[in-house]
Amino acid sequence: MSTVTKERPDTRTRSLGDTESMGTWAILRRGLALSPELGRGFSITLALALVATLGQVLVPIAVQQTTDKGILAAGGPDVGLVLRLVLVVAGAVVLTSVASYAVNLRLFRSSESGLATLRIKGFRQIHDLSMLTQNAERRGSLVSRVTSDVDQISKFVQSSGLTLIISGAQILIATALMLFYSPELTGVVWICFVPLFLLLRKFQARIGRAYLAVRERVGDMLGAISESVVGATTIRAYGVEDRTAERIDVAVEAHRRAAITAQIRTVSAFVSGQVVAGATTIAALGVGTILAAHGRLTIGELVAFLFLVNLFTQPVQTATENLNELQNAVAGWRRVIGLIDTPADVPDPGEGGVDLPRGPVRVQLQDVGFAYPGGPTVLHDIDLDITPGSRVAIVGETGSGKTTIGKLLTRLMDPVSGAVLLNGVDVRRIRFSSLRPRVVLVPQEGFLFDASLLENVRFARPGVTQEEVLLAFATLGLGDWLDGLPSGLATAVGQRGESLSAGERQLVALVRAYLTEPDLLLLDEATSAVDPATEVRIQRALERLASGRTSIAIAHRLSTAEAADEVVVVDRGRIVQRGPHDELVAQTGSVYARMHASWSAQSG
Numbered sequence: 001m002s003t004v005t006k007e008r009p010d011t012r013t014r015s016l017g018d019t020e021s022m023g024t025w026a027i028l029r030r031g032l033a034l035s036p037e038l039g040r041g042f043s044i045t046l047a048l049a050l051v052a053t054l055g056q057v058l059v060p061i062a063v064q065q066t067t068d069k070g071i072l073a074a075g076g077p078d079v080g081l082v083l084r085l086v087l088v089v090a091g092a093v094v095l096t097s098v099a100s101y102a103v104n105l106r107l108f109r110s111s112e113s114g115l116a117t118l119r120i121k122g123f124r125q126i127h128d129l130s131m132l133t134q135n136a137e138r139r140g141s142l143v144s145r146v147t148s149d150v151d152q153i154s155k156f157v158q159s160s161g162l163t164l165i166i167s168g169a170q171i172l173i174a175t176a177l178m179l180f181y182s183p184e185l186t187g188v189v190w191i192c193f194v195p196l197f198l199l200l201r202k203f204q205a206r207i208g209r210a211y212l213a214v215r216e217r218v219g220d221m222l223g224a225i226s227e228s229v230v231g232a233t234t235i236r237a238y239g240v241e242d243r244t245a246e247r248i249d250v251a252v253e254a255h256r257r258a259a260i261t262a263q264i265r266t267v268s269a270f271v272s273g274q275v276v277a278g279a280t281t282i283a284a285l286g287v288g289t290i291l292a293a294h295g296r297l298t299i300g301e302l303v304a305f306l307f308l309v310n311l312f313t314q315p316v317q318t319a320t321e322n323l324n325e326l327q328n329a330v331a332g333w334r335r336v337i338g339l340i341d342t343p344a345d346v347p348d349p350g351e352g353g354v355d356l357p358r359g360p361v362r363v364q365l366q367d368v369g370f371a372y373p374g375g376p377t378v379l380h381d382i383d384l385d386i387t388p389g390s391r392v393a394i395v396g397e398t399g400s401g402k403t404t405i406g407k408l409l410t411r412l413m414d415p416v417s418g419a420v421l422l423n424g425v426d427v428r429r430i431r432f433s434s435l436r437p438r439v440v441l442v443p444q445e446g447f448l449f450d451a452s453l454l455e456n457v458r459f460a461r462p463g464v465t466q467e468e469v470l471l472a473f474a475t476l477g478l479g480d481w482l483d484g485l486p487s488g489l490a491t492a493v494g495q496r497g498e499s500l501s502a503g504e505r506q507l508v509a510l511v512r513a514y515l516t517e518p519d520l521l522l523l524d525e526a527t528s529a530v531d532p533a534t535e536v537r538i539q540r541a542l543e544r545l546a547s548g549r550t551s552i553a554i555a556h557r558l559s560t561a562e563a564a565d566e567v568v569v570v571d572r573g574r575i576v577q578r579g580p581h582d583e584l585v586a587q588t589g590s591v592y593a594r595m596h597a598s599w600s601a602q603s604g
């Protein structure tokens, strides 16, 4: 029974999620939901932090009591009381230190676990995003979302976040005590500070925008740098080092400018706070002295009040600094959330999906149409039915749409219209756990990791033994090649496999594919020329790999097309011919006949 879903809305996402419209609170809430460890045990941390703050508040009270009731006591200094108060302060200092230590430890633990979870979610998401979405953003910038952006959040969570909350509590406690000592003086302090509170709100929005720009420029800069590192060989080969350096300079310069703008705004906010704090202390001292002269305030109360003014102004000032950290972190969170909340545009049907039964696969494309985001239609009404176990070669001019068909068959992307069916089931309904190992694409340039040959091959099937790997090499006729390598399976392949030739890298890719035991094999044949001995090995390995399974080769060589059971000719996104090689060649004037003529001319 066919399970085609012809009318499907185009749910493909082109770029990463937009979080611009989310307010600061919404971002913080979502950020906390993504890293639940950050909120775990927070009430205990907060209680400990309050204990640490209360310890600080004890000092001005003790100073006032020491001055008024100890030093300036009616019958002369009361040494006993002074000593007791000193002991109380010492106790408070010890308590404060222990509480501060515990707070920091708890914060580091919870933030490190919370942000590790966020990083893991981010990296997983990068893998779940389709190539279309990944292509919308440069790799370096994508990576910066889970590295430097998360670092910004970490900076905030580990210090500024709690300081910000404690600052609020400190302001309230200081105000309550100030009111206790002198409501008039408290009024003076608040009158001085109200304009700064209002100004801070304005600063906060501007600083927030500036830091988001900084985070974006960091992403651009990393994007430009990683591109130049990855493409170093090409850059050198074409002698375009200057132009590349210029692009990096531009990105670095844009980052420098954005960082300076953010810093200027930060410093302006901080300096405003300092000016207001200084002015407040002067006003409190002036008005306080007048009040003391009129007997409405004792000397001890005035001194205690000035301590409290400091306790009040200090968090207001640091609040500006911490608010910047908050904005910086929110900007980081915004970018990470933008990544994590982007729906996977090629979703795994998971529980509701079906498994692909074992055995050679029947492949059907029904009215398949495809266009890359924002681009023209590159595949038009493709209809194809491939018999299980057959060997098919897809040929066509460059840009005709062959690779695109391959990407649709392996579900790296979904068609815009029509459906791809494997054994009669729409690929969109097949679970990834079944689809991924059963349908394998051997790309033109398989990616090799900087590890041994064995580890690179094992990557396909982690549990495979060394004997099984050796057997795989032998079965594909590659035993002699392996024996010729300096350290056999232990040979290091270098970064991206650069110690091997392009042809040898293909051999490794074929062994990898073989170990997965796919039922449908897709081979994107490399266009790069390889030496004749390796060419023979590749062909032999391919033949053995293809036996007993359905295989589709995106062919660039005449030999591959000749060896196939059927050749499918694609021209400008349409299938224009299909049939056995000999039959197609005989159709004079056809696209395939022309291609054949040109292949034959090239090979001699």
Ligand SMILES: Nc1ncnc2c1ncn2[C@@H]1O[C@H](COP(=O)(O)OP(=O)(O)OP(=O)(O)O)[C@@H](O)[C@H]1O
Binding pocket: 135, 372, 373, 375, 378, 396, 397, 398, 399, 400, 401, 402, 403, 404, 405
């Ligand atoms: N990621 C992409 N974004 C936008 N357009 C793309 C993308 N990849 C391919 N295209 C376009 O789609 C069309 C078909 O490309 P495709 O790679 O499928 O051709 P091909 O037949 O495999 O070519 P080749 O033989 O050179 O590999 C081309 O016009 C190409 O420019």
